[in-house]
Amino acid sequence: MQSVLRVLWLLIAPAVALAPLPAHAGPRIKDIVDIENVRSNQLVGYGLVVGLAGTGDRMRNTPFTEESMLAMLERMGVSVRGTEMKTQNVAAVSISATMPPFARAGSQIDVQISSLGDASSLQGGTLLVSSLRALDGEIYAVAQGPVALSGFKAQGAGASVTRGVSTSARIAGGAIIEREVNFAFKSASSLKLALKNPDFTTAQRIAAVINQRFPGTAEVLDPATVEIAPRGGFSGSLISLMSDVENLEVNVDQPARIVINEASGTVVMGSDVQISPVAIAQGGLTISVTETPVASQPAPLSGGTTAVLPRTSINVDDGSGKSLALLKDGASLKSLVSGLNTLGVSPRDLITILQAVKSAGALQAEIVVQ
Incomplete structure (x- = not known):
């Protein structure tokens, strides 16, 4: 048996040694282009973080925090108008999030919160339910949950230690999508690929690779745009075409x-x-x-001074x-x-x-x- 294996290896070894090495693969098209109109949307909001251990806003310095607390309590049926509030367990924060394309109602996204007032730390706080809006003024998500900090601040009577930023925090999956951004991808007849780094050579190579696989499908419009449409007898949908196109490899050219x-x-x-x-x-x-x-010493009994x-x-x-x-x-x-x-x-x-x-x-x- 060993002799048979040895003979097989002697026959296979030259073929293995002479086999050409695989060529270096370039990046995929999906990694170097964006699809036009398929993009993320920025959301922003305002809210209150409660449960801070005396590290929140001082009401005298941040009147907007006090007004927000009064409005929140009144919505809950608690009237505290006319009373002086001295709590430092609340902080007003700005909330930002990025809603990815094709996000559906009910899906969760991460949110970033940052202090707006003079709070020294958001450690241990909880964000109360807050709405997130886009530039059109519509509410697209609602955020709430305990905050997580990457930094901390410890302070005593004579010294303090700070690491990272304690007035900025993050809530993983802290916002729930309430409104979707519709995009009629399935009914589109063509799509435009936008190059992340516009270049004539790269755009031409992308079109050439696509047309080699699907003849007559791609056309270069400018250094930053390549348009694709199902042609040449392609029987599938635009979605199936994109799933094949985005995995094609292209050698990217770049300027010096x-x-x-x-x-x-x-x-x-x-x-x-x-x-x-x-x-x-x-x-x-x-x-x-x-x-x-150097020091110059005077002679003894000379009456001089050291210079x-x-x-x-x-x-x-x-x-x-x-x-x-x-x-x-x-x-x-x-x-x-x-x-x-x-x-x-x-x-x-x-x-x-x-x-x-x-x-x-x-x-x-x-x-x-x-």
């Missing part, structure tokens, strides 16, 4: 771009960044001044040890990074060098400064 965040010193470069012939020298002038004063004499040491480093790096024509991202690492540059210096190379016209890429 460098993103710089000067605040954090972060530099992100695309693989298509090219460098024209340029020489780079990186060095800096460092001057260090050190003061080491402090200054002694200054100045050291100058002009970076003369730095070498000049030459990047040849057509240098790629790998060559650029290798050359700059040879110079021993820091991320901060790298930002300055890239901007200088761009000003010299040798950097064939767009620089985006955040």
Whole structure:
């Protein structure tokens, strides 16, 4: 039996060794486009968080919290008009949520709440039932539930500790959809795919991949839009067409771009960044001044006094040890990074060098400064 297996392996091994490796798959169409008019909707509301352990709004500083409490109590049949309220267990909050496309009545979505007054923490609070509206003024969801914080604040008489933000919280599944946004997807005769990153080449590739699978189905309208419609004898519905189209893979083309965040010193470069012939020298002038004063003692019986004499040491480093790096024509991202690492540059210096190379016209890429 072992001899038979050995013979089979000798026959199969060359075929396995010579089998071509699978080509690198590109992203799916569903990951790089949005469907026109199929989008999420932003909701916003106002409410009260109760049950706070003395960390809520102070009524004298936030009159809108007091008015909201009075209105809520009156709706429940409790009249407290004319009385002075001193509770600090209530906080007025803004409520925001995102309703996904095709959300149906009864489904739940997450909500984010943030303090509007001077509450120091929302820890342990519960949001009372509050309506969420869209820009059209209609109520689309109702939110309620205990809040969950990612931060905390502990304070004593002489010290305090704060981690994260204690005046912002989240309620997972805290809102229930009450009103739907209708979209006649099934009755539509065509759909438009909106590219998340508009590009002529990518749009053309998307249309080519779709037409290869379903001839005559896709047409490029502009760098950001590809229209698809069932043609060429396709017998299924638009929904079945989209389920097949969105899983097709496309090689995405992207412009040469460098993103710089000067605040954090972060530099992100695309693989298509090219460098024209340029020489780079990186060095800096460092001057260090050190003061080491010494005490001067007078001779015995001279009648003099002790004096402090200054002694200054100045050291100058002009970076003369730095070498000049030459990047040849057509240098790629790998060559650029290798050359700059040879110079021993820091991320901060790298930002300055890239901007200088761009000003010299040798950097064939767009620089985006955040």
